Amino acid sequence: MTPQFGVALRGTGSALPTRVVPNQEFTDVLGLDTSDEWIRTRTGIRERRFAGPGDTSATLGTAAARAALASAGLTAADLDLIVCATVTPDLMCPATAALIQAGLGTRPIPAFDLSAACSGFLYALSVGAQFIYTGAARHALLVGADVLSRTLDFTDRNSCILFGDGAGAVVLSAAPPADNSIRALRLYCDGSRQELIQVPSKVTPTPPPGTSLPRLDHIRISGREVFRFAVTRMVELIERAEHDVCELGLPGVDVLIPHQVNQRIIDAALESTGFPRDKVMVNLDRYGNTSAASVPIALDEALRTGRCKRGDTVLLVAFGGGLTWSSALVTL
Ligand SMILES: CC(C)(COP(=O)(O)OP(=O)(O)OC[C@H]1O[C@@H](n2cnc3c(N)ncnc32)[C@H](O)[C@@H]1OP(=O)(O)O)[C@@H](O)C(=O)NCCC(=O)NCCS
Incomplete structure (x- = not known):
């Protein structure tokens, strides 16, 4: 079916908690057996933001949404859809x-969450685009918001140093089909590897007595396995996107915006694909891994700081719990 409408990426926004947590806090305050040097050299992270008492996925998501609406030159009354990607x-x-819908004060419009961990924002982008392609929405607000700090085990040095909190948002608007800015979207999930990243909730079942399954109280990751998975999938997604770009006769990818997870994962994927280092947007040194918020925060920052500009073709790549992995090739 040929879509009736194209999709334009009309505005972006982000919101971060004010509390800055430098690496040093894990040793000096929490007494963890780690060091600023280990965290910096093994992950690239220097500091992250942690939610204050009043911050939640909804409050940060609402603030990011307001910023995205302002950058789009729209008001809450213009929105036809809200999708929030979150695992918290x-x-x-x-x-x-x-x-978020109540916070913005929109009309009664469809508003729902989806859960695809660090790929969540790209899943939301895909849902928003489908609403617009079919004419079901003219303006769609897509939010990625997470406060993983509330799920951390601060005695587990393998995981608690990796994550930060925040929210990012994008407004998509209907455009003439010829001006469609989403060149390609790829979404994947392999649930057979679900145990590699898990975030519990109040309703997570307790393992039956006698089983070897550990009780899930906090986020749990198998860092080494996730590292290998992330590099493999990032390489695959970059190679497929380069194929998409060639097929469409586009000038190529101007900026790569990867999920902000670990500098070494990004470096390994760049080395394997030969993708130029100077075309990559990285802010994980300041925010750590903000889960579903990571890609939209980096996209918003890239646009605000001139790292990319209107007319550029950006490749967004994400991977995480599920396991999920995803990409979007978008001309801004
Ligand atoms: C977690 C991660 C940083 C660990 O880095 P790594 O180089 O793979 O390190 P390893 O797991 O091989 O561990 C090496 C050693 O460092 C130790 N170590 C782990 N965390 C440490 C820390 N914060 N400080 C000091 N030492 C640490 C390990 O205990 C291990 O010690 P051992 O050899 O005595 O067992 C890295 O694997 C990673 O980023 N993985 C993906 C993270 C993820 O799952 N993100 C969420 C999904 S997107």
Whole structure:
């Protein structure tokens, strides 16, 4: 079916908690057996932001949404859809998107969450684009928001140093089909590897007595396995996107915006693909891994700082729990 409409990426926004947590805090305050040097050299992270008492996925998501609406030159009244990607919803019910909808004061419009961990924002982007392609929405707000600090085990040095909190948002608007800015979208999930990254909730079942399964109290990752998975998938997604670019006769990818997970994962993928280092947007040194918020925060920052500009073709790449992996090739 030929879409009736094209999709334009009309505005971006982001919101971060004010509390800055430098690496030193893990040793000096939490007494963890780690060091600033280990964290910097093994991950690239120098500091991250942690939610303050009043910050939640919904409050940060609402602030990011307001910024995205302002950058799009729209108001909440213009919106036809809100999708929020999060694995740390304020409540199991109602959805964080409903809280954002109330915070913005939109008309009664569809508003729902989706859960695809660090790929969540690209899954939301895909859902928003489908609503616009079919004419079901003219303006769609897509939010990635997470406060993983609330799930961390601060005695586990393998995981607690990696994550930060924040939210990013994008407004997509209908455009003439010839001006469609989304060149390619790829979404994948392999649930057979679900145990490699897990975030519990209040309803997570306790393992039956006698099984070897550990009780899931906090986020749990198998760092080494996830590292290998992330490099392999990032290489694959970059190679496929380069194929997409050639097929469309586009000038190529101007900026790569990867999920901000670990500098060594990004470096390994760049080395394997030969993708130029100077075309990559990185801010994980300041924010760590903000899960579903990572890609939209980096996209917003890239646009605000002139790292990329309108007319550029950007490749967004993400991977995470599920396991999920995803990419979007977008002309801004
Ligand atoms: C977690 C991660 C930083 C670990 O880096 P790594 O180079 O793979 O390190 P390893 O797991 O091989 O561990 C090497 C050693 O460092 C130790 N180590 C782990 N975390 C440490 C820390 N914060 N400080 C000091 N030492 C640490 C390990 O215990 C291990 O010690 P051992 O050899 O005595 O067992 C890295 O694997 C990673 O970023 N993985 C992906 C993270 C992820 O899952 N993100 C979420 C999904 S997107």
